[in-house]
Amino acid sequence: MTVKLINGYEVVIGFETHTQLATHSKIFSRASTAFGAEPNTQACPVDLALPGTLPVMNRTAVECAIKLGLSLGSHIAPRSIFARKNYFYPDLPKGYQISQFEIPVVQGGEVSFYLEEGKENVLKTVRLVRAHLEEDAGKSVHDEFIGQSGIDLNRAGTPLLEIVTEPDIRSTAEAVAYAKELHKIVTWIGICDGNMQEGSFRCDANVSVRKPGQPLGTRREIKNLNSFRNMQIAIDYEILWQIEQIEDGHKIQQATVLFNPDTGETRAMRTKEDAADYRYFPDPDLPPLVVAPEWVEQVKAGMPELPRAMAARFVEQYSLPAYDATTLTQSQAMAAYFEDAAKACGQPKLVSNWVMGEISRRLNTExxxxxxxxxxxxxxxxxxxxxxxxxISNNSAKQVFEALWSGEGSDVDAIIEAKDLKQSNDTGALEAIIDEVIAANPANVEQYRAGKDKAFNALVGQVMKASKGKANPGQVNELLKAKLA
Incomplete structure (x- = not known):
């Protein structure tokens, strides 16, 4: 693999993604996880660890973790441990966060995706370290108008899966592609709604730079990137900032940084802690989490066909290139759309071209x-x-598609008739047009016979123009070559 350098430096990125799980209640209590409630109306005594309360594990949250592990080829630990992660922050009401440290429920796995490099689409794979269950903290709310801050504890106790990668990512483009692929997977299997604006899918990027062959550099963690666009801007800025600091003779300090979307800059928020600083110890109120093989099989039986398996089936069943199959399985809706259209016409590759081309272009534009x-x-x-x-020809098909998209018509054949778009396959009429074009363009004829292919294309264009676009291009090519032989 060729390592791309930026000003002589190699970029190294690892990701930590906090995925809010699609449960109705919190991870250790029955309090609601609904978004948008009035502040502090969804924090119960268990979420606040008030005296006399005990946490009880949410079974659905564990099933979400099992689904993720099955989707990513991970090892699902038959026995995992919950720990207390100790730190003091205004939005952490307990003074600790219940998480997993030494033995997480999901271990290893990988995420693969295609990345465009030059004219090729290259398959990349990012290895995962773990995915562990934990509870979310509350939220600090700052009102600059009155100069005060408040704490909303509605999110406290909301179930999360924190998905941690190895430092395998080597560019901003890879980072964004990885995040998009992971987002696709968690929404596909239904464990997360993927709403980045509401905080359901929050990415932290650990960014460092180094000279090729040198040990890993000191990382800075960009917190809570809530859109793919912001992710790209923030990582690009951080990379250049670190390189500039090193070139100016400064050492990079390990830190947690925030991204300001208004300025496009990152800024240090606090010194980054290491694991030892959190004084992890097993939570005395929670027994080990035991996941029996039968439970895993039960969850597996209820899962949808996974994107990777569906893409492989598209290659096998419809003879599609691997890139097409992967692109068409970006969402369940797109995959279903493709299959329905392919079955309707029996031309899967043409359907793939239209979905990845004209359909995708329209969706992006609008x-x-x-x-x-x-x-x-x-x-x-x-x-x-x-x-x-x-x-009809391909050009005429675009006119029909435009009429369908704009609502000008709903029946393909009716639109073709109304717009008089039917191709002419009348050999006699077409030969007459070709004879006229040959007679009117002696220079192009001479150039073609001298071996210039562009001259032939010019003659084809003249024939299509004379037929008002109704001639069959394949028939035109065949007849024209025969007459020019």
């Missing part, structure tokens, strides 16, 4: 998701069917 696509899978299948049976 900033909408597959749930809001304006051409149904059956309509796309019918449109591609008319291309494959030579009823």
């Amino acid at each position: 900033e909408i998701g597959m749930d809001a696509v304006k051409v149904s899978s059956q309509q796309l299948g019918a449109l591609i069917g008319r291309i494959s049976d030579s009823t």
Whole structure:
């Protein structure tokens, strides 16, 4: 693997992603996890560790962890331990956070994704260290207008899976691609709603730089990146800042930093602690978490087909390239759309081209998701069917697609008739047009016969123009070559 350098430095990035689990109640209590409630209305005595209260493990949260482990090829520990992570911060009401340290429930695994490098799409793999269950802290709320801060403890006790990678990421592009792939997986299997703005999927990036062949540099952790765009800007800024500091003779200090989206800069918030600083010890109120093999099999039986398995099936069943299959399984909605359209027309590769091309372009332009696509899978299948049976050309198909997308019509055949887009397959009429074009363009004919292929393309264009786009391009090529032989 070729290492890309920035100003002579190699970038090393590791990720810690806090995934809020899709449970109705908190990890150790029955308090609600609903978003948007009035401050401090969803924090019960268990969440605050008031005297006489005891935490009770949320079974659904454990099942979410099992699902993630199965999705990522991880080892699911048959026995894991909860620990108290001790630190003092205003939004941590207990003075400690219940987490997992030495023996997490999910161990190892990997996340793979394609990354565009030049003209190729290269498969990258990021190894995972662990994914452990823990409770969230509360939230500090700052009101700059009145100059006061408050604490909202509604999030305290909300179940999280913290997913930790090895320092395998070597560029900002890889970091964003990894985060997007992980986001896809956790939403696909239904353990997280993936809402980054509401804090359901929060990424911390540990960034360091080094000269090639040198030991790992000192990392700085960028906290709570809540959009892929901010992630890219923040990591890019941090990389250049660290390189500049080192080049100026300064040492990088391990720290937790925040990203300011208004300025595009990172700034140190506090010195970064190491594990020893948290004084981890087993939580005396919680027994070990035991996950029996039967439980794992039960969860596995209820899971949907995973993206990686579905992509492999698309390659096998529909003879798609691996890149196409991976792209089409970015979401369950896109995968289902593709399969429906492919079954409707029997042309999976053409469907793949349209979904990854025109459909995706429209979705990006209008900033909408597959749930809001304006051409149904059956309509796309019918449109591609008319291309494959030579009823219309590719250019005409784009006009039909535009009419479908804009709501100008809903029936493919009716639009073709209304716009008079049917291809002409009348050999006699087409030969007459070709004869006229050859007679009118002697220079292009001479250039083609001299071995210049561009001259042939020019003649094809003239024939298509003369036929008002109705000639079958394949038939034009065949007849024209025969006449010029």
